[in-house]
Amino acid sequence: MSLLTHILAVLFGMGSWVSINGLWVELPLIVPQIPEGWLLPSYLSVLIQMANVGPLFVTLMHRINPGKLNETAVIYVIIGLGTVASFLLGFFWKETLFVGGFHRSVALLVLTFFLATVDCTSSVTFLPFMMQLKPEYLTTYYIGEGVSGLLPALVALVQGVGVVHCINSTKISNQTSNTSSFELQAQYQPANFSVEVFFFFLSAMMLVCLVAFILLNYHPAVAREHPNGRYTNGVQVKNNKWAEKNLMIDSYKTPKRRSRFGTGAYSVVEVVYIFVILAWVNALSNVVLPSVQSYSCLPYGNNAYHLSATMAAVSNPLACFIAMFLPIRSLVVMGALTAVGSGVGAYIMWMAALSPCPLLVHGPWGGVIMVLSWVVLLLTMSYVKVMVGVILRDEGHSALVWCGAVVQLGSLLGAVTMFPLVSIFSFFSSGDPCNTKCP
Template identity: 75%
Template sequence: MSLLTHLLACLFGMGSWVSINGLWVELPLIVPQIPEGWLLPSYLSVIIQMANIGPIFVTLMHRFQPGVLNETAVIYFIIGLGTVATFLMGFFWKETLVVAGASRSVALLALTFFLSVVDCTSSVTFLPFTMRLKPQYLTTYYIGEGVSGLLPALVAMIQGVGVVRCVNSTQLPDHTLNTSDGASTFDLRAEYLPANFSVEVFFFFLSFMMLVCLGAFLLLNYHPSVAREHPNTCLRNGVKDKSLSKRKGAEEKPMMDPYREVNPKRKSNFGTGTYSWMQVIYIFVILAWVCALTNTLVPSVQSYSCLPYGNKAYHLSATLAAVSNPLACFIALFLPIRSLLLMGALTLFGSGIGAYIMVMAVMSPCPLLVNEVSGGVIMVLAWFFFVLSLSYVKVIVGVILRDEGHSALVWLGAVVQLGSMLGAVTMFPLVNVYSFFTSGDMCNTKCP
């Protein structure tokens, strides 16, 4: 294995979701300066789901017109689009237009749609591209995908996003409250501290990261040392020699697994036929459920589950959750266990933790152990192990389907987006329409 190829695969994977992940972590600085306010996250959820038109188109083309769509050209296009969109976002994110008599952040919402198309489409193009590399580099790609969430979070922490203090708003008489014993108390309000650098700089940073992804993709396509890492590929004077490749593959095939049947009976017509149709359905159902949990269902209530325990618990939960994703991928790099039983057990474990997080969110602003240090510690650990266990499941599913061929990875990407969409459709009315969750005020909420 080549260290250079590992690095390039990681940087390539990093560009998959870095733009949208970066936009989410920057919301505390964006929201106070735009007319939509805290309704913006609900708008973003809808826009991201609308952007699934990209992966739907690619999946249908692979299904009904195989070989017509140039995968490499599509990847160049979406990376270039993401680079330009994030760069323009730095200039126009707070520009508004009057639409239907109200001021709207048209530029921000339109550019967010293009970024969403880029990131959603990466699920059905980036992963299939990894078929051109040896199987070991798929896990490295997943590490990069995890870093796409971790890196913006770390930069946002340096920037000082979401640092809140409680200030006394007693300048006006109506802020003064009288208690039953006649004493006067004062209304406190949460105030975000100024950032260390601007939102514009943050978006330019995201644009630079997309350029890094583009550079990594170029090198993965054209660097000679990477070409040597292509499976079943031999080079003669720096040029691929197909005859040598075929001969080498024929010589090595019986040595790969001497106890494997020469012509094993196919269990299904999916991929190599290794898995039966029931097992294939099981794998995809697990994948859709895990993606729904980790991408939309549980993250949509993160603030409700964590903020009652304090601002520090909230930031630790978000940071460790971002760290646990690439950590799970790193573990899978050395322990790529392809057990369907383990996959199910880890899914049940992670789902149980997700249920605990969801229950605490429902109980907000006064969840269990809200006044105890142990409550915050448990919540931080819950988020860490929730993301760690289910991220490992996603990587193992990727490793299994990678062995089943290119079209299996296309379907993997489509199911990832399907699961995320179903989760978003479920949570949007609960959070935004029916107000099923109640946000606590860290400065004023008192729990028994």
């Protein structure tokens, strides 16, 4: 295998979600300087789901006119759009317009919609493109997809996003008797560099992704890593007549197709099982649990919150790296790992519901268990995603298109479920990183 191709696959995969992941980790610095305040995350969730118009268009094109859509051109367009939108955010993210009687961050919201469209559409274009390379490089691509969350988190860590110091503050408890009390107050430290610099960094990462994609298409070393034979809509066509003759002979020996999906290796029930797990895993890991991460972690302290966020970001590419050397295609193992991850996710959701007074909030073990829970959750869920990707990669090009569509469908269902619980009904209560007022 080519080391250069592996590196390019990682850099290409990194561009899939780096923009939106970067925007989320930068929120603590953005929110205080815009009129929307902490309503911005709710707006972002809606914009990201509206951006599913991109993958919907690509999926319908594949369905209506198979083989007619030029995926390479689409990828060039969306990477270029992501690069430009990230760059423009560096100049206009604080600009507001007077709309409906209020100041609104119109530029930030519009450019965020473009970034979300880019990232959502990457799910149904980047994965099918990887069909052009040997199967080993699909796992490398998933490592890059994990890095798209890890790298912005590390840069934000260097930037000092959300670093809190607890300082003593005097509070007047009774104005008549002029009595006062002392309590700890959270004070956020200034960042080491500005939000503008961070957005320029995201634009540079998208530019790196574009260069990697160009090299994946044109570099001679990558061309040698294409599978033997060419692919047309996911079906491999051999290059010589003898191979075609042998393929016809082998077709009499192979078992009867179990379904019309892909190569027919899986029954209809198994295909539904795979896609249901894929949707469930992505709903939990992409939307449902991240939307309550602060509620589940902050009661245990600011260090627990930042450590869980950082370790979770590391767990994703680590799981993909493990899958590279330990690939498993067992549907039973897939179900078992999903059950383990779902059980851990249920614990995280339970603690978030109990916020600001979850279990073990007064001792050190509560924070340790919560950080470990996030690590286990992301390790299992990320590994299952790679398992599904490897399985569907063998089923052909259209299977990977449907893989990306189901990923977005799962995320959409998760957002529709969590948005009213978090933003409308206020089902969850935030904890104070400096003061824990629990019995």
